[in-house]
Amino acid sequence: MVRFENVGLRYGMGPEVLRDVSFDLPANSFQFLTGPSGAGKTTLLRLLFLTLKPTRGLIHTFDQEVSTLSKHALAETRRRIGIVFQDFRLLDHLTTYENIALPLRVQGQDEARYRAEVVELLHWVGLGERMHVLPPVLSGGEKQRAAIARALIVRPELLLADEPTGNVDPALARRLLRLFIELNRSGTSVVIATHDESLMELFPARRLRLEDGHVTVQEPASWS
Numbered sequence: 728m729v730r731f732e733n734v735g736l737r738y739g740m741g742p743e744v745l746r747d748v749s750f751d752l753p754a755n756s757f758q759f760l761t762g763p764s765g766a767g768k769t770t771l772l773r774l775l776f777l778t779l780k781p782t783r784g785l786i787h788t789f790d791q792e793v794s795t796l797s798k799h800a801l802a803e804t805r806r807r808i809g810i811v812f813q814d815f816r817l818l819d820h821l822t823t824y825e826n827i828a829l830p831l832r833v834q835g836q837d838e839a840r841y842r843a844e845v846v847e848l849l850h851w852v853g854l855g856e857r858m859h860v861l862p863p864v865l866s867g868g869e870k871q872r873a874a875i876a877r878a879l880i881v882r883p884e885l886l887l888a889d890e891p892t893g894n895v896d897p898a899l900a901r902r903l904l905r906l907f908i909e910l911n912r913s914g915t916s917v918v919i920a921t922h923d924e925s926l927m928e929l930f931p932a933r934r935l936r937l938e939d940g941h942v943t944v945q946e947p948a949s950w951s
């Protein structure tokens with residue numbers, strides 16, 4: 728589904744943050760992306776979301792080498808990927824319902840066609856009672872779930888999440904993890920960036936470990 732070949736990334740004239748990074752994300756796979764703070768997890772997610780270009784190496788996404796894509800094709804490809812940002816990025820003047828429906832509205836879809844789907848997703852993430860309130864009155868965990876729902880409403884083939892359990896208590900973190908696992912079982916590939924060991928211990932998934940600019944892939948069998 729995604730393949731990185733000897734990818735390197737530096738910001739401006741700075742040092743290489745990522746060096747010779749090579750790995751595959753198979754279809755229907757579930758993996759944690761882990762490593763110390765500053766190792767480059769967010770940078771790698773931005774490369775996967777195609778909002779950052781590698782300074783060297785090749786990235787194949789859905790069987791296309793991304794440097795060959797036009798702006799339009801890049802935007803089309805990005806539509807197949809959902810992302811949950813570390814800082815949520817909800818719009819404070821829109822209700823929870825409107826925030827989650829926004830990607831569909833932007834695509835020009837008719838509300839009559841998507842309304843029931845948005846409401847169902849809101850219930851699925853446990854925000855059924857909060858759909859008419861504005862983000863500033865949501866708790867951290869509720870904002871987190873709203874950000875996840877907004878990423879899911881477009882039914883992405885690949886879901887990326889940056890520290891999605893960073894602001895929630897352990898019980899909610901487990902619940903969110905179950906939600907990602909359920910999503911993966913329904914066919915979406917999932918990448919969760921986290922440095923929360925206790926979260927990773929809850930589910931025996933692949934781990935992409937980032938350290939010193941390199942990625943090593945650990946399959947569950949190799950560390951259990």
Ligand SMILES: Nc1ncnc2c1ncn2[C@@H]1O[C@H](COP(=O)(O)OP(=O)(O)OP(=O)(O)O)[C@@H](O)[C@H]1O
Nearest residue numbers: 738741744762763764765766767768769770771922
């Ligand atoms: N826009 C930028 N311009 C310059 N340097 C950057 C930029 N974004 C990140 N960096 C640097 O790249 C390195 C990797 O940062 P990144 O945010 O990807 O790490 P991370 O593993 O996600 O960290 P954390 O776990 O603390 O969120 C850091 O040294 C950071 O200072």
